[in-house]
Amino acid sequence: MENKPVALITGCSTGIGFETALLLARRGWRVFATLRDVKKSGPLRKASAGMPLEILPLDVDRTASVRRAVAGVVRKAGRIDALVNNAGWGAFGALEEFSDAEIRAQYETNVFGLLRVTREVLPILRRQKAGKVVHIGSLAGQMTFAGIGLYCSTKYAVEAITESLRLEARPFNIQVAVVEPGSIKTPFKVNRRKAVAFVEGRSAYQKTLQAILAFGDNPSALAPGPVRVAQTVARALESRRMAARYRVGLDAVLFPLVRWFMPDFLYDFALRRMYARFRKA
Amino acid sequence: MESNQVVLITGANSGFGLACAKALAERGFRVYGTYRNPRKAGPLRDLAAGLPVFPVLMDVNRTASVEKGVGRVLKREGKIDVLLNNAGFVVAGFWEDLSEEDTLAQFETNVFGVLRLARAVLPSMRKRGSGKIINIGSIAAFAATPVLGAYSATKSAVNSITEALRMETREWGVDVTEINPGEIQTNVVENTRLGRDVRSKSSPYRAFTESFERFAQERFRHAAPVGKLVQTVLKAVGDHPTKRRYLVKFEDRILYWMRWLMPDAVWEWALGLTFPWSKRV
Numbered sequence: 001m002e003n004k005p006v007a008l009i010t011g012c013s014t015g016i017g018f019e020t021a022l023l024l025a026r027r028g029w030r031v032f033a034t035l036r037d038v039k040k041s042g043p044l045r046k047a048s049a050g051m052p053l054e055i056l057p058l059d060v061d062r063t064a065s066v067r068r069a070v071a072g073v074v075r076k077a078g079r080i081d082a083l084v085n086n087a088g089w090g091a092f093g094a095l096e097e098f099s100d101a102e103i104r105a106q107y108e109t110n111v112f113g114l115l116r117v118t119r120e121v122l123p124i125l126r127r128q129k130a131g132k133v134v135h136i137g138s139l140a141g142q143m144t145f146a147g148i149g150l151y152c153s154t155k156y157a158v159e160a161i162t163e164s165l166r167l168e169a170r171p172f173n174i175q176v177a178v179v180e181p182g183s184i185k186t187p188f189k190v191n192r193r194k195a196v197a198f199v200e201g202r203s204a205y206q207k208t209l210q211a212i213l214a215f216g217d218n219p220s221a222l223a224p225g226p227v228r229v230a231q232t233v234a235r236a237l238e239s240r241r242m243a244a245r246y247r248v249g250l251d252a253v254l255f256p257l258v259r260w261f262m263p264d265f266l267y268d269f270a271l272r273r274m275y276a277r278f279r280k281a
Numbered sequence: 282m283e284s285n286q287v288v289l290i291t292g293a294n295s296g297f298g299l300a301c302a303k304a305l306a307e308r309g310f311r312v313y314g315t316y317r318n319p320r321k322a323g324p325l326r327d328l329a330a331g332l333p334v335f336p337v338l339m340d341v342n343r344t345a346s347v348e349k350g351v352g353r354v355l356k357r358e359g360k361i362d363v364l365l366n367n368a369g370f371v372v373a374g375f376w377e378d379l380s381e382e383d384t385l386a387q388f389e390t391n392v393f394g395v396l397r398l399a400r401a402v403l404p405s406m407r408k409r410g411s412g413k414i415i416n417i418g419s420i421a422a423f424a425a426t427p428v429l430g431a432y433s434a435t436k437s438a439v440n441s442i443t444e445a446l447r448m449e450t451r452e453w454g455v456d457v458t459e460i461n462p463g464e465i466q467t468n469v470v471e472n473t474r475l476g477r478d479v480r481s482k483s484s485p486y487r488a489f490t491e492s493f494e495r496f497a498q499e500r501f502r503h504a505a506p507v508g509k510l511v512q513t514v515l516k517a518v519g520d521h522p523t524k525r526r527y528l529v530k531f532e533d534r535i536l537y538w539m540r541w542l543m544p545d546a547v548w549e550w551a552l553g554l555t556f557p558w559s560k561r562v
Contacts, residue, residue, distance in 0.1 A: 094449050095445045096399060104393070107392075111388070115376070118376070144441045149442060150445075155441075156438050157434040159437060160425040161376070161434050164426060208449075268447075268525045
């Protein structure tokens with residue numbers, strides 16, 4: 001038990017966090033799976049019976065909660081070898097119409113929450129002179145899509161956080177990477193919050209948003225499940241030297257590649273055509 | 282030249298915003314320049330003495346203030362043709378040296394401020410079926426470095442916000458674009474806020490910070506004059522439609538293309554040469 005590497009994962013009630021916690025536990029990690037609402041820990045508790053997996057409450061939006069959880073892990077395990085920053089959700093709506101509160105809530109979890117946990121864990125990793133941090137980013141951190149512009153902007157920020165933190169932490173033998181899933185068959189719908197203006201039907205963009213929503217709710221049959229993301233996280237954590245980014249799914253690999261070959265004006269044109277289709281739908 | 286066109290520039294009381302206000306007013310635009318601190322509005326008031334420049338009190342961090350300021354301009358002019366989202370500053374420090382407040386302050390102005398302004402002007406632009414928003418980004422949006430990670434994260438987010446707004450608002454004849462300057466000779470250095478623990482004796486990054494400061498000073502010796510950036514703004518204001526993004530000087534283009542062409546590993550190797558201390562110990 002003592003020799004097992006220790007992993008701390010946020011947002012484990014469903015989807016990617018859930019699967020990553022289970023997979024790492026099965027692969028010989030001692031896992032501290034955290035979630036905001038312990039009442040939602042039933043499925044994970046059941047699935048992880050008999051595994052070296054403990055469930056802790058951690059609300060990344062609240063500093064006190066983050067401190068308490070990280071201190072708890074250190075007290076129990078004495079160390080942290082890997083941090084997986086997974087907690088996050090997606091705001092849906094036209095960028096113009098998000099209220100201050102909606103913008104703040106989206107950033108609170110996806111950006112500030114990620115930074116909060118990282119800030120608490122980094123000193124521990126530095127003292128150990130070893131450790132790994134994996135951020136769960138998204139294809140949306142590489143490319144912006146209409147209707148989820150606010151979510152995309154948080155994931156763009158995560159990309160920059162990864163790139164800068166990677167270099168800052170390297171002298172202490174801490175490795176940082178971002179895992180970028182494309183569209184995934186996860187209960188992302190559960191983790192999606194629609195803008196109030198759209199829900200109340202008073203958005204100037206109402207029809208277009210509805211078309212985008214209908215499109216987004218039907219992910220391709222090729223889309224991988226959250227287990228694939230978990231496997232990628234495990235591969236990253238168990239490699240000697242982590243790459244800067246890992247892409248999961250055909251779209252996550254292909255879209256940035258196509259974009260890479262396209263001049264700006266052509267990409268602009270393509271996006272406009274795509275958006276016009278939603279508008280006319 | 283373009284008489285009766287109304288431009289709103291945020292953060293126009295100094296540096297680049299002020300230079301832009303002057304250049305646009307000299308070309309016949311009616312320029313509304315915002316300032317936050319009445320005690321620092323002197324240069325803007327001086328400019329207003331001889332040109333069609335009108336100072337507007339506005340704190341982009343506060344929604345009520347933004348709505349009031351924009352409302353006053355709209356009441357007087359009936360329209361805003363161009364919004365130049367310029368207000369912004371730099372938070373500098375290794376991620377671990379930044380407090381929660383430092384990070385929040387950085388996003389509050391550089392990201393949420395941009396969204397607030399867009400929200401305030403877009404309804405009137407959509408109603409008229411024309412308008413232009415120009416966001417001042419940074420080359421840091423594409424190339425995150427140590428110490429400037431928080432700044433990079435905000436500018437990456439703005440990059441994504443520009444892309445989403447560009448798609449979403451086009452059907453109303455609104456054009457959204459972004460300018461990504463590199464180092465420019467402005468007061469950006471004196472307007473830099475240092476992270477809480479940057480000067481702390483116990484910061485593990487202390488030696489690195491000093492080394493970075495020398496690097497930054499060297500870089501800024503080659504900063505382009507502010508006129509270069511003003512020229513780019515004039516071009517973006519005049520272009521119909523605008524390009525997807527505007528770069529400013531030759532060095533920025535080189536950096537942009539290097540980042541575009543290099544695989545992550547090569548790019549990091551190159552950054553490692555720039556920041557030798559970031560190599561593994």
